[in-house]
């Protein structure tokens with residue numbers, strides 16, 4: 001398959017390791033971890049795979065500034081700002097929220113980088129695409145807008161490519177994996193994985209646990225990304241809404257809000273595996289996996305959980321932890 005033009009700043013292939021202790025009481029299931037938290041340091045996590053494609057397009061359009069958006073502690077915004085800087089481009093970040101009392105994590109890193117930060121309220125953020133369009137109009141240089149989470153038909157290529165990487169690893173290492181599980185926050189990662197499955201006619205299942213909104217919302221959002229991908233790159237894929245498997249029920253208090261369930265999971269996982277899971281995405285998705293494995297209701301028995309990174313996000317939750 002011919003991939004869309006992309007840069008190669010992501011450190012791949014990321015390793016697949018067995019989860020040795022955390023699920024040891026669940027004899028029916030086996031779980032592996034795809035370490036996409038190791039795609040880089042400043043450029044860590046799942047976002048960078050999408051940015052490989054999005055920033056290739058920005059470059060092709062001769063953009064000198066990248067504009068993107070997210071929550072005040074967004075991993076995607078930090079990754080974008082660092083990636084753009086490595087390419088010699090300027091960045092404007094439109095962040096939902098107020099200046100944190102203690103500057104830490106991704107926010108601190110954005111400031112160290114001297115990215116232009118525009119803080120807006122949750123109300124204003126409802127029209128964030130318009131806000132970004134206005135910033136582009138007012139910019140003195142050519143600017144390229146990346147939507148929230150890099151989740152569009154271009155960014156989705158990042159996880160089409162990752163799906164190919166996973167398929168290759170499964171085959172080379174003879175792993176019995178039947179299902180890929182991941183967190184969903186803006187839908188691009190799940191959309192890319194499902195596109196990878198459809199394009200390669202793979203039998204692997206793709207499921208995700210939503211960390212905001214609900215399953216219906218993500219079936220629509222992921223479906224839209226797949227439709228746009230097919231239109232733009234001229235693919236005729238056979239799929240329907242029921243192919244988009246979302247495990248709902250683990251949003252907890254809301255997006256970006258964490259309570260004892262998540263802090264407990266982060267501690268237990270760190271103490272059993274020696275690996276940190278992020279609070280906003282990984283902890284909720286891993287909790288969904290754990291609950292369904294314990295109930296015996298998880299769709300799949302040999303599961304590859306994608307660790308999507310977000311380590312810097314942990315530090316803004318120091319009070320809860």
Ligand SMILES: Cc1ncc(COP(=O)(O)O)c(C=O)c1O
Nearest residue numbers: 075185186187188189281308310
């Ligand atoms: C660490 C982390 N994991 C998972 C996700 C979810 O990925 P997506 O937005 O593609 O659904 C995000 C971003 O939203 C993230 O920052």
